[in-house]
Each structure stands twice: as C-alpha cells, then as structure tokens.
Amino acid sequence: MKNDTLAGGLESDILKFLTLKQITAIHRASMRVLGETGFHIDSVKLLERVENQGVIVDFEQKKAFFDEVVIKEAIASNPSRVTIYGRETDEHNVVLGGNRVYLGTGGTAVNILDVDRVRRPTTAADVAATAKLVDALENIHFFVIPCHPGDSAAENTDVNRFFNAINNTTKPIMGGCLSLDGLERVIDMAATIAGGKEALAKRPFIATISSVISPLTMDRQHAEMVMRVADSGIPMAFSIAPIAGATSPISLAGTLVQMNAEALAAITIAQIIRPGTPSLYSAVPTIMDMKTSSFLFGSMESGIMNAAAAQLAQYYDLPLYSTGGISDAKQPDLQAGYEKAFTAVLPALAGANFIHEAAGQLDSGMTISYAQFVIDNDINGCVMRGVRGIEIDEDTLAVEVITKIGPKGNFLGDMHTAMRARTEFYYPRAATRKGYDGWVDEGSKDAWTLAEEEACRILDTHHPRHIDPELVSQILKKEAGIIVPCQTE
Numbered sequence: 001m002k003n004d005t006l007a008g009g010l011e012s013d014i015l016k017f018l019t020l021k022q023i024t025a026i027h028r029a030s031m032r033v034l035g036e037t038g039f040h041i042d043s044v045k046l047l048e049r050v051e052n053q054g055v056i057v058d059f060e061q062k063k064a065f066f067d068e069v070v071i072k073e074a075i076a077s078n079p080s081r082v083t084i085y086g087r088e089t090d091e092h093n094v095v096l097g098g099n100r101v102y103l104g105t106g107g108t109a110v111n112i113l114d115v116d117r118v119r120r121p122t123t124a125a126d127v128a129a130t131a132k133l134v135d136a137l138e139n140i141h142f143f144v145i146p147c148h149p150g151d152s153a154a155e156n157t158d159v160n161r162f163f164n165a166i167n168n169t170t171k172p173i174m175g176g177c178l179s180l181d182g183l184e185r186v187i188d189m190a191a192t193i194a195g196g197k198e199a200l201a202k203r204p205f206i207a208t209i210s211s212v213i214s215p216l217t218m219d220r221q222h223a224e225m226v227m228r229v230a231d232s233g234i235p236m237a238f239s240i241a242p243i244a245g246a247t248s249p250i251s252l253a254g255t256l257v258q259m260n261a262e263a264l265a266a267i268t269i270a271q272i273i274r275p276g277t278p279s280l281y282s283a284v285p286t287i288m289d290m291k292t293s294s295f296l297f298g299s300m301e302s303g304i305m306n307a308a309a310a311q312l313a314q315y316y317d318l319p320l321y322s323t324g325g326i327s328d329a330k331q332p333d334l335q336a337g338y339e340k341a342f343t344a345v346l347p348a349l350a351g352a353n354f355i356h357e358a359a360g361q362l363d364s365g366m367t368i369s370y371a372q373f374v375i376d377n378d379i380n381g382c383v384m385r386g387v388r389g390i391e392i393d394e395d396t397l398a399v400e401v402i403t404k405i406g407p408k409g410n411f412l413g414d415m416h417t418a419m420r421a422r423t424e425f426y427y428p429r430a431a432t433r434k435g436y437d438g439w440v441d442e443g444s445k446d447a448w449t450l451a452e453e454e455a456c457r458i459l460d461t462h463h464p465r466h467i468d469p470e471l472v473s474q475i476l477k478k479e480a481g482i483i484v485p486c487q488t489e
Helices: 020-037 044-051 068-077 124-136 154-166 180-194 197-202 220-232 252-273 300-316 334-349 370-388 399-405 415-420 436-441 447-461 469-478
Strands: 039-041 056-058 063-065 082-084 094-096 100-103 111-113 119-121 173-176 206-212 236-240 286-288 320-323 354-356 367-369
Touching: 020 063, 020 068, 020 252, 020 300, 039 044, 039 252, 044 056, 044 063, 044 220, 044 252, 068 252, 094 100, 100 334, 100 370, 111 370, 124 154, 124 370, 124 447, 154 173, 154 180, 180 197, 180 206, 180 220, 180 469, 197 220, 206 220, 206 252, 220 236, 220 252, 236 252, 252 300, 286 300, 300 320, 300 334, 320 334, 334 354, 334 370, 367 370, 370 447
Parallel strands: 100 354, 111 367, 173 206, 206 236, 320 354
Antiparallel strands: 039 063, 056 063, 082 094, 111 119
C-alpha cells in the first residue's frame, strides 16, 4: 500500500476481525432471516412495488420475504462506487467503495457546549457555524448536518438545516429529513443551486439519510422518502442502528446478522424502486449497557462491529456508510478522547468508507461542541496517518542518506529531512508538545482550551465560499422560513 497524502480517500485493509468463513456464515444467516422471518414494510404502495419484482409479500402482516436471488440481483444493480461531490470543485469529492477511508460529522444533536462551556439548545446559527468549522478543518472530509435548528419552525427545519450547511461549506453534505414535504423542498433547493434536477443527479453534492427501525422494519414515512430519493438519483444512506441487547441480539455476531439483513433489505428496496440508485450499505451498530439500560455509542463493541461492517460491505462490493469517532462523554475529557480514538481507528484500519459521527459529537450524539470539532480533527488526522501506514521505496529506505550522514552524524540539517518535514509526521492543532516549562510559560493550557481558541480563530477568520447571492435571493423568495445567520465577511 502506498499513499502520498494525509487527506481523505486513503485505502486500508490492515484490520480484519472476521475470516471469510465467518463472513459467509453471517451472510447465510442473514439470508435465512430475510427469507423466513421477513422484513416489515408499513407501506402498501412499496409492498406492491416489491411484489411486482417477484418478492413474496404478506399484505396482512405487511411483510416482504426476500430470497437470495433477489438480494444478489439488487447487489449487482447497486453501484459499487458512489461519489458525493464538493459543491464548487472536485477537490472535496468523496468516492465511496472498496476500502477507501473518509471521516466526517454526523448526528442531529439538540444541544451544544459553546466556547463558554455552557450547554444550550442548538440553532440555525450553529448549523452554519459548524459547517464553517468543517470547511476549514482538513481532516473532516464531509459534513453530515450535526445539529437541529431549534429556532426554526418545525415545518422549515429541513430547509434550514440544508441551506445553512450548503451555504457555509463546499464539502459534500448529507442529512436526514423530518418529513416528505421537507425532503421535496430540500431536493428542489439543491437543484436550484446545481442548475437543475438533472445537473444535481449528475453531480450530487448532497445525499440523504433514511431510517430502518430495528428490528427489521421500515415505517410508512421512511418508505415514502426512500421512493422519492430513489427517483431523484441522489445518493442515499440508511440509518440502520441495532442496539445489541435491546433491538438486536446481545451477541455481536447476532447483531451483525440482523444489521446485515436490514442493510441488504434496504439496498434491495432501493434497487427495486430504481435500478442503479446510488445506495450505501449502512451500519450504525451500538450496544445497551446492561447495568444502566443506557444506550451506548462510544463502546469498544461498536468499534469492533463497525470494523466488521467494513468487511461485510467489501464482501458484497458495496459502498459503506459507517460510524466511528463517537463518545458517551458529556464534555471534551479523557473519556471522550479514548472512546473517539478507538471507535474511529478500528473501522478506518478495516477500510470503512464513510465514517460519520467522527467530529464534534458528545453525549451519545445529543450534544456537540465547537472545541470538540477541533479535537476530533486532530484525532482524525492521527487515524488517517495510521491508515496511510509506512511507505517503502528507494527514497524512504534512505540508505544513501544514512551512508552520507554516517556514524555520529545528525540528520536534522539534511535535505531529505527538510523535504519530508511537513508530510512524514502528523502535527495536531490542539495539543501540547513542548517541554513542561514551555507549557507553563504559555499558560498551562489543556487540549480543551487550545481547541476552544482554535475554534474561535476559525470562526472569526475563515471565509467559506457561500452560495451565489442571486441564487440565495431566489431560494429565499420561495423559502421565506429560512433563517440566515449574520455572516462576518
């Protein structure tokens, strides 16, 4: 493996929790679940569409029974590579598939831990500010809209989330919608920016998330959304989030079987609606703490299951929407650091594609923090340095350099060192690497404080490329409920 950059899109196949025999066993068990237990779809319209494609349907129980032939046809129909584009240029494109790794944001938090360390409800301004932060942070590769605009009227939530995201970063954007009407308006707004619906489908800079409810259920609203998104040609992920011990078996293997069945059912439904729909094999596996009955996001088990999900997606040659860099800690503390590090590095080393939730999230996804975005940018940078690994070639082996410097020499002033000084190591933004006296002289600041200062600097000085003002005026005439926070530039 050879990679010459620390940016996203690096390939990794270093970590494998599952053998091919174990993957095959999970596949066979999932086929039994889909063929014998069935998948509940609370939409007669969608049930009729899948029945027309040869799927056995029990309309009384609202269940579809998928056999392996239908599943394999859907897998073959689904693109093995899906691109979500940057709004302005191809610089920020994420090309999902194989074992190519990207990390980014996620969730729909309703609270924020602001730079004054006071927890408050999130607003449309926080959607804009977090997008602006992500636009400037090099190791956050995409923007899954991470918070809820609590100051927006309910019927305008979706357009407020997507408008303020699109207007403040040119990186790829993904988010869920609360209603079918909101989804329609978001697609229409994005098409206006793209230059039409055909242009948007050809070069989609947004993607959407729908939900499968574990165990094995798609409700009516999400069924309608899946049908609408599939018809639009926009890339689509599914929030498939079994909780081991609660909404899926307590065994990790059993949860993987159910998750795999749910992911393949969602892919199959999307392909039945519109063959070739750019859908992502989706994995958000978590656990329940059996001592407290709490849902846990930042567990080692979640990291293991997401790494296993990467192997499953690679087995089917499907692009993957996965999860990592998450924590149940309530503030940027030691717990947040170690939970985020291991839940990010495990799926990344396994080659997971679109690792969402990996920036800014705390409190099991209920709270975000401006400082945490900066800290997570550093964690992601370290993770991507691990994914990059060690390059072995004539130059990196450095035999001639060693010979030139020789015994008792010093490599600091050599050109080989100078040429690689900025790229061989990762340098975090919010960490102390000076000696103790230097740390004291600079105020004895911890990582949280350093990250707050960096977040404030970015928000004060970074100027993202906003949507063209004429398009903004056009959108705001149609969508009067959009809240546009004051722009500093």
